[in-house]
Amino acid sequence: MPKLGMEPLRRKALVDAALSAIGDQGTLTVTMSDIARRAGVSPALAHHYFGSKDELLIATIRSLLADLRRDTIHALNAAASPRARVSALIRVSFHAGQFAPETVAAWLAFYSQAQSSEAMRHLLVLYARRLHSNLVVNLAALCPPDLARGIAEGAAALIDGLYLRRALAAAPLSRERSIALTEAYVDAALARARIEMPAEGRHA
Template sequence: MPRIGMEPLRRKALVDATLRTIGQRGSLDVTMSDIAREAGVSPALAHHYFGSKQQLLVASIRSLLNRLRADAVAAMENLETPRERLSAIIRVCFHPDQFAPETVAAWLAFYVEAQRSEEVRRLLVIYARRLRSNLLDSLGRLCPPDNAVRIAEGVAAMIDGLYIRQSLRAGPSSSTASITLTEDYLDLQLRPFLRDAGP
């Protein structure tokens, strides 16, 4: 008989194994058997819980997005200034767990999949809109709306670009270096507005 409470644990194990397996391969060219082996369960159990590899991929993306959202909420809790909140968003995006090579490879594989899967594309669009909204919420308190939109797009583009460079091992190789680079860009963009605001 199945042990009570095992389903959530096995589902999580399969999602985590999906991210690891895709990250190690650098593509979605993995099978349910590969993932099940990595999770330490049978392929039949993986199919029982998720039905298909596509459903497991979607669950894995949702897991990444939920983790990002929870981390962002926790990081911004009790922060008083818009600038502090912007820094918190940047730190979350480059958290070592998210910016680990295997996780970066998984993110990029999901972006490739989004070109042919409407469901995957929709989830990644939600992520992009959420990031933009969080950035605009704070930027809108520091500069005029048009500037806030431009700066938000620039910060989001830097984050995406640094993920791509990390996957190529061609950019800053650490979370800290990526945070510093993005913060420098943000400081440069905000300087005229913070200077005009005075002490």
């Protein structure tokens, strides 16, 4: 029952199917057949639209990152102050959709794959840079630039680490607790900055 204009629908269905398959099995070694089955199409169609498994995988992480970016932009726009924007970045990182066990498992699989796929690594690095830069820009309004960079690095690492622990599903740190932990980290670091250099006043 062929219909016109199916391509974008199929592409999306396949990318979603890939994400869910990877999330379920926690590995990129999921088969094209498995993904296709989840999307309700033949494996041949998946190849038809994406050319190869690798490209489907790339499209999949790209989609994950695009979601994250969209949410980030939205959250930043809704925040009124630098500190609020830092909180927004943290909250978005632990956004329900991103923090679901399957999504976390998929992230992990992509990170692992990045060891051997330059394209994959590139995408993940872009994401890391974007988060870092967003954090630094807003933290710089609250403390000296050097410190802002340090806090940004720490916060980003903390976020990633909390994801990783989530993947283990052993110490089931909740979304809220993860956010609280990260906020506390930022607060403590900023507080310390204020104590150690009380004379420096406000930062633009």
